[in-house]
Structures are given as structure tokens and as C-alpha cells.
Amino acid sequence: MLLYFISVGIILIILHLYFVRKRHEQLNNIIKDAYKILDMLPFSIVIHDKENIHYNNLEFKKMIGKDINTSKEYIELFPESERKKIIETYEALKQGKEVPDRFRTINNKIYYLNTQKIDVFGKQLFLSIYKDMTEIIKKENELREFKEKTEILNDILKLSYSTDFDLKNDIGIIYNYLKKINMIDLFGVFKYEKENGYYEEFIYYNNVFYNGILKPTPDLALEYIRKNNMKELDVPIFNNEIKIGNRKYILNHEIFKNKIFYSRIFLYHSGDKNASAIFIFGKNKAISEEDKKLISLIMNQIYITFQYKRVIKNYNEEKEYFKSIANKDQLTGLYSRYFFNEWIIKHVEYLKRSQKNSVFVMIDVNEFKKINDTYGHLTGDKVLKYVAEKINDGIRKMDIAVRYGGDEFLIVFPETDINHIKKKMNKICEDIQNNEFDFEVGISYGISEFSGEDYLEALKKADKEMYIMKEAKDC
Secondary structure, eight states: EEEEEHHHHHHHHHHHHHIISSSSSGGHHHHHHHHHHHHHSEEEEEEEOBBBBEOHHHHHHHHSSOOBBBBBOOOOOOOSSHHHHHHHHHHHTTOOOOOOOOOEEETTTTEEEEEEEEEETTEEEEEEEEEEEEHHHHHHHHHHHHHHHHHHHHHHHHHGGOOOOOOOHHHHHHHHHHHHSSOOOOEEEEEEEETTTEEEEEEEEETHHHHHEEETTHHHHHHHHHHHOOOOOEEEEETEEEEEEEEEEOOGGGGTTTOOOEEEEEEOOOOSSSSSEEEEEEEESOOHHHHHHHHHHHHHHHHHHHHOOOOOOHHHHHHOOOOOOOOOOOTTSSSHHHHHHHHHHHHHHHHHHOOOOOOEEEETTTTHHHHHHHHOOHHHHHHHHHHHHHHHTTOOSSEEEEEEEEEEEEEEEEEEHHHHHHHHHHHHHHHEEEESOOSOOEEEEEEEESSSSOHHHHHHHHHHHHHHHHHHTOO
């Protein structure tokens, strides 16, 4: 670009020296010499006034493919949308205004145009210099399109960052991405699950979403593709039909009727092989080889995204399952010691902020070892479940009942009066004693109050009080 502007300056100097400073009788020879110099420059050059073309060099003649003589012919070289702007440029230059360089189109090529006003013996002429920018702009556009498509790949990758797997929503996002860069007109996913025995369709076309059910038939293209494990196809869709080999198969959807789509089709299997999905990328005109490759890359990314999201979904389900196992005691259904250890930390912080107190009750089943030894562990389990049931029946929803370990239970009564809890525990104790076992079942318990500062000491105190009751056999 620097060479271009230097050349413009050189041309203006040449014209000034030859047309102005030399004597008039030498003009013809000087002009010929000047034209030789101008013809050697790697730019298209034209000199004209309002009516006539005074000079156009060899590069300009090659550029337009003909010779012209009038300014009218020159103006008509430009598209109609640009002609008015060209005339406005000349008027501005006549008035001494600065005119920025412009991109102009001639014969479907794009040129960088620099126009200057020059004075020759008092006569105003226009010097226009053209630099062919078609290939450069083409490369820039290709680079921009490649960047846009690369960003699309990154956007699809970002789908995997969300742990909520939503097939319908994700298909819509991918469709909008690819539609934005004019890569597709249609995007369809046909999901098959062996358990259901049918295809659920998710199709986006002309920014409209279609969702429905397709039952497998022998002539259904989706069924043939799935059963024959055809992982990738590059076939046109004519009026709802796909030709595979020597036979035609139908897609059985209104969208495809009386239309032609050039399509890329991919088959995806889930990890358990009991579910499959067929992806169709469709375009109303032929898909370029470059876009075919890019669609394959995008499809690979979709595979990775869907697989990742499926793994995350399964992981979260398992995590929640094992967390529920860890939080609940499997025999009694009460909260586990693990849950209590996590919960009490948050509860203590709450008590510190609110300056309130809660109450611990530590419970132990009387003579439980003797029950196990005499009647067996299955009976012992029944006793534990029975005690847990009576504890649950006697407390509020906000209270926390925990199987603390073995035959020990712990109840936390948040924000309550210790005297009220003593009455409540007497009632629970009586309910446990009133049972249908062939042997005596009872409990011992200890009560202590705690705040946010001393819950560990309160646990020890409740445990100590429980053993005092056990020795006294008060319950």
C-alpha cells in the first residue's frame, strides 16, 4: 500500500514537470515520454475531464477490456449504485475538498480508487488510479468466514459446559449457529430408543421447530441407515426421498415434500447401544467441499459434546444417588452420621448469627446386645426400625433424627425450650415401651442445650446424661 501512494506522488510530479514547466512547443514529445512512464506502472490509470478521456494506460484498457473516449463511457463502467457517488467525488474535488479513497466495482472486480484533481495550463483534469483488490478482499473474506466458522466450533464446544442435557434446546442452538453463517437451511435430529421402538424427530427449518414421532417402516430411510450402521452419507433429498444404492427410501415428513435438499447425514450411537440418533444437515443448494469438511468437524464436535453431556448427566445422577445413600441410614431411614457432621456445621453458624439455642437428645436402646444375642440380628434390626419409627412420629418436620451409630440415635431440636423437650421425650419413651415384641424394648436418653459456641461439649453432656439414665433405668 505504501508503494501505491508513493507511485501516486510520482505521477503527480511527472505531470506537473511535463505539463506545466516545459515549453508548449515541446508538449507532444513530452507527453509521449510521460505516457511511456505511466504505461510502465503496475496500476490502471485514466486522465479525463467532465467530457473526454485524455489518457488511459495499458493496464486500464486490460482492466475494462476495451478502449473508451468519453467521460460518459467511463462513468457507465461503474454499477448504477456507484455512478452518482463518482460524480459527487468530481464535484467535491473541483471545490478543493479532500475526498477519501474508495473501493469501486468494475466488471465484477473490486478496485481501490485514488482520484486527484490536476491543473494543466489552467485546465482542470482528474487523475484516477486503480489498484485491483479483488483477490486480497476475497482472501480477507475467506479469512473472516473461516474465523466465523471457527468461532461456531468454539460455540458448539461451549454447549458442553452446561450440565443440563436438553436435546431440543441444544439442536436449536446448533441450528442458529450454522444458519447464521449460511452453512445450512435445515437441521434435523431423529432420536431412536430401543425401549420405545420409534423415532422422535427434532427438526429446524426456516427458523421453525418441528417435533413429532415416526414409526419404523421397511421403506423408511432412517430405519435403513440405522440398521445398516451407515455412519456417514452425502446424498441429495428429492421430494421426500433418498436414493441409497439402487433403491429409494422415504423420510416421511411434510418438510421434505416438493423440495430438494443437498444433505450430509450422520449416524450416532449412544454408549449403551440402545439409543441412536441420525443427524441431517440440509441446504437448498449444493454444499461446497470446504463446508462438507467443516460439517464433518462440527459433527465430531457434536458427538463429543453429546457424549460428554451424557457422561455428566449419568455422573450427576449417580452422585445424587450415592449422596442420598450417604445422607440416609439404609436400615432406619433416619439421617446418617455423615449427614449430621455436614449439617451441624451450618446449623452452628446459624446459631451464632441468631444468638439462639438448640437441644440435643442422645438415645440408646436398652439391652440391645442381649436382644441380638438372644433373638438374632434380624430381630435386632426390627427393633432399631421400630425405635426409629417412634422417634420420627414424635418429632417435628424441622427436627433432625439421626442414627448416630449401632443402637444409638441423636435428635436435634432447633430453637426450642429444653423443658418442652423433656415432656416430648417422656411421651416418645412411653410409645416405644408400648410395643408388640415378646420381650421388653426401651430406651435411655440424655438431654443438653447448646449454642453456636459449645455444641461438642453439649454432645458429650447428652451422652453422659444418657448413661446416667441407663444406670438408673428411669425410662
